[in-house]
Amino acid sequence: MIYLPICVGLIMHGLQQAKFNQKKAAELLGLTYHQLRALLKKHQI
Incomplete structure (x- = not known):
């Protein structure tokens, strides 16, 4: 099982x-939209 x-x-x-x-x-x-985008990029989602 993978733990995220x-x-x-x-x-x-x-x-x-x-x-x-x-x-x-x-x-x-x-x-904010930009904060979410940064988190998506950081965690490679």
Whole structure:
């Protein structure tokens, strides 16, 4: 079983809830669009 950092799990959950719309996912997670994009790049999602 692969264990992902909590951050990655939260990001993926937010993306799934927003149907992979990054702008909506960022709003759900309390982030700006650019903050979400930086996290996606950092964690190679």
